Amino acid sequence: MRAFRLKRTDWVGWIFSLPLLIGILGFAVYPMVYSLFMSFLQNGEWVGLKNYSYVVNDTMFWKSLWNTLYMGMLSVILGVSLSFILATLIYNVNFPRWRNFFKAVYFLPNVVSLVATSILFSLLFYPDQQGLLNYVASLVGIEPIGWFTDPNVARFSIVLMTLWGMLGYNTIIFLAALTSVPKELYEAAEVDGGNFFKKWWYVTIPYVRPVLMFMVIIGTINGMKRFTDIWLIGGSAGNPGGSLMTSVLYIYRNAFMSSQMGVGTAATYLLFLIILVLTLILMKLNKDQTK
Amino acid sequence: MNARSQPLETQAYKHIKAKRSQKVIRANVILITILLIGSLTMIVPFVWMLMTSFDWSARLNIPFPPRFWPEEFSLKPYEAAFTNVPLLKYMMNSVLVSAGVIFVSLLSATFSGYAISKLRFKGGTFVLVAALSTMMIPFEVTMIPQYLLFSNLNLLDNYLAFYLPALNFAFGTFLTKAFVDQLPGTLREAGVIDGAGEFRVFFSIFLPLCVPIISTMAILQFLAVWNDLLWPLLVLQTPDKYTVQLGMAMFTYNQGNSDLPSIIMAATTVSLLPVLVVYFLLQKYIVESIAQTGIKA
Numbered sequence: 248m249r250a251f252r253l254k255r256t257d258w259v260g261w262i263f264s265l266p267l268l269i270g271i272l273g274f275a276v277y278p279m280v281y282s283l284f285m286s287f288l289q290n291g292e293w294v295g296l297k298n299y300s301y302v303v304n305d306t307m308f309w310k311s312l313w314n315t316l317y318m319g320m321l322s323v324i325l326g327v328s329l330s331f332i333l334a335t336l337i338y339n340v341n342f343p344r345w346r347n348f349f350k351a352v353y354f355l356p357n358v359v360s361l362v363a364t365s366i367l368f369s370l371l372f373y374p375d376q377q378g379l380l381n382y383v384a385s386l387v388g389i390e391p392i393g394w395f396t397d398p399n400v401a402r403f404s405i406v407l408m409t410l411w412g413m414l415g416y417n418t419i420i421f422l423a424a425l426t427s428v429p430k431e432l433y434e435a436a437e438v439d440g441g442n443f444f445k446k447w448w449y450v451t452i453p454y455v456r457p458v459l460m461f462m463v464i465i466g467t468i469n470g471m472k473r474f475t476d477i478w479l480i481g482g483s484a485g486n487p488g489g490s491l492m493t494s495v496l497y498i499y500r501n502a503f504m505s506s507q508m509g510v511g512t513a514a515t516y517l518l519f520l521i522i523l524v525l526t527l528i529l530m531k532l533n534k535d536q537t538k
Numbered sequence: 539m540n541a542r543s544q545p546l547e548t549q550a551y552k553h554i555k556a557k558r559s560q561k562v563i564r565a566n567v568i569l570i571t572i573l574l575i576g577s578l579t580m581i582v583p584f585v586w587m588l589m590t591s592f593d594w595s596a597r598l599n600i601p602f603p604p605r606f607w608p609e610e611f612s613l614k615p616y617e618a619a620f621t622n623v624p625l626l627k628y629m630m631n632s633v634l635v636s637a638g639v640i641f642v643s644l645l646s647a648t649f650s651g652y653a654i655s656k657l658r659f660k661g662g663t664f665v666l667v668a669a670l671s672t673m674m675i676p677f678e679v680t681m682i683p684q685y686l687l688f689s690n691l692n693l694l695d696n697y698l699a700f701y702l703p704a705l706n707f708a709f710g711t712f713l714t715k716a717f718v719d720q721l722p723g724t725l726r727e728a729g730v731i732d733g734a735g736e737f738r739v740f741f742s743i744f745l746p747l748c749v750p751i752i753s754t755m756a757i758l759q760f761l762a763v764w765n766d767l768l769w770p771l772l773v774l775q776t777p778d779k780y781t782v783q784l785g786m787a788m789f790t791y792n793q794g795n796s797d798l799p800s801i802i803m804a805a806t807t808v809s810l811l812p813v814l815v816v817y818f819l820l821q822k823y824i825v826e827s828i829a830q831t832g833i834k835a
Contacts, residue, residue: 259736260659266646267669270706275672278680278687285683333576340569341562351821352577355584358817358824360765362783363806366790367583370590370600370799377600379586411580416828423829472678475767479787495678495768502682503772511682519679 286512298513308514310489311497312521318402318493319470322409327462329410330417331455335447337418338425350422354415361412365479368408369395395480398488405477405491417462424458425451460533464526471522474499494518591615591803600799619804627778628785629812635700635770635781636763640756643707647755651714652744656726657736666715669708677769685772699773700763710755713831717751718744754827757820764813782809 261268286298302308337349356364371379372394381391394404428451436446452459474495477485483500485492498518502511585606590596593608594615601609619625650669654662688699721744729739745752770784780788786809790802817824 256657257659260653260657263653264650264665266705267650274703274706278683281683362787377602379604382604419829
């Protein structure tokens with residue numbers, strides 16, 4: 248009797264999981280394997296590592312990787328620290344209504360699509376005095392900045408735009424983490440004579456370190472996948488001067504504009520390995536820290 | 539307890555307490571002021587977008603000096619936006635795409651999540667681990683072969699290219715499993731004893747109980763699908779089938795966005811409306827689900 252029931256749930260369980268299994272096999276496993284296979288092909292012929300050597304020798308690939316890392320790292324460093332400060336500020340507001348208001352306001356840009364954000368910011372960041380930001384800057388005597396048109400500034404402007412969109416997301420997660428810090432720890436620190444900053448440094452930060460790490464990792468991975476905003480702002484050439492060429496844009500160009508699927512998939516695998524290594528390093532660092 | 543705290547309620551104690559709360563209030567006023575100034579940075583782009591979208595005199599060029607009140611207040615930019623960009627069509631398409639993706643992904647996720655949690659079938663853990671490991675594969679890694687797959691199946695320019703990949707909603711499986719874990723297993727046993735089949739138990743007992751997690755997943759999926767650009771850009775070919783993001787992107791991509799600023803801002807405002815409405819109605823819910831799960835789908 249018991250054996251029969253076990254058997255039945257096994258059978259039913261697999262049927263219930265069938266849609267998910269089809270999804271996993273068809274749209275995760277198969278594409279992963281197929282793209283690995285494809286990275287060794289050129290026009291249907293096996294070419295060994297030729298695609299990889301093409302990518303590795305392409306200066307554009309390294310440039311795009313550098314741009315991606317630069318924008319990603321800067322966004323993560325600024326984004327995580329700013330949102331941590333922001334979360335601390337909101338957490339210390341004693342009026343729940345105000346707290347909820349700030350949560351809602353700071354999170355708002357996060358629901359806005361990258362398409363709308365890019366359109367909006369390319370007007371706000373308009374390169375001459377017509378742009379709102381340049382106009383405000385001109386009031387205090389700063390010359391107009393070519394936010395998205397000056398190759399030296401464009402990447403930083405993207406970081407600013409990313410901060411606007413991402414800040415609330417990080418803040419919400421930090422707030423959840425702050426709320427979970429046991430009050431006793433603060434009380435203990437107070438007994439030991441800790442002031443606000445000491446409590447922050449010795450109690451809060453160690454306690455939320457795992458969340459901090461989570462955000463650095465998620466932020467890094469997301470930064471490595473950047474495409475939509477830079478494609479809309481810099482076009483498929485990653486203008487100005489290729490300063491906005493990112494890894495995914497590089498893949499997109501090779502695979503879908505020059506129809507070199509082999510090169511595209513080879514670059515994809517390299518990017519995937521880089522993301523994997525970065526994530527593993529970050530996780531290792533975190534482990535060592537908590538020991 | 540009372541006897542001990544009673545003598546403390548002296549004038550001096552009350553004085554200290556009052557002083558303390560005064561200090562707290564003063565600190566809070568400063569905090570709130572700083573946060574209000576900060577939130578201006580978040581809001582100003584929206585206000586400026588909205589104001590420009592009503593400014594007919596800003597139709598040809600970005601107004602100078604920048605202004606926050608329309609010089610020629612009018613609804614004409616919206617009229618022009620709807621005639622220049624088939625916004626309603628795009629929105630309908632986006633609704634179709636999001637609704638289908640939400641339906642398919644939630645069905646797949648609730649089925650598998652429930653089964654892993656309550657049926658405890660052989661291999662259930664394996665399915666869960668397999669699903670979770672696919673979460674670590676970024677979409678960008680599989681986009682080329684997925685594109686080729688749909689191209690070979692002749693399903694480019696077909697919304698099935700959105701619905702089919704939605705079957706793999708590993709995050710949803712994980713969320714459902716965690717949620718159903720908290721529901722008593724006796725519910726299923728009672729149903730089975732009463733002669734209900736497994737599907738019957740799932741649909742009439744568990745699914746109604748899962749409404750909170752289902753709504754969370756639906757919101758997360760809606761935001762993700764509605765705002766996506768890369769996959770629509772790859773698989774949609776005829777403008778008639780464009781989603782609203784792709785339509786907006788293509789319009790500004792070809793047009794350049796410094797021309798027709800008020801019209802583009804009007805179109806952008808309209809394209810944002812559904813998301814903003816959802817956000818304002820469900821704001822608390824969205825913020826909470828992000829805080830709890832830490833991940834947007």
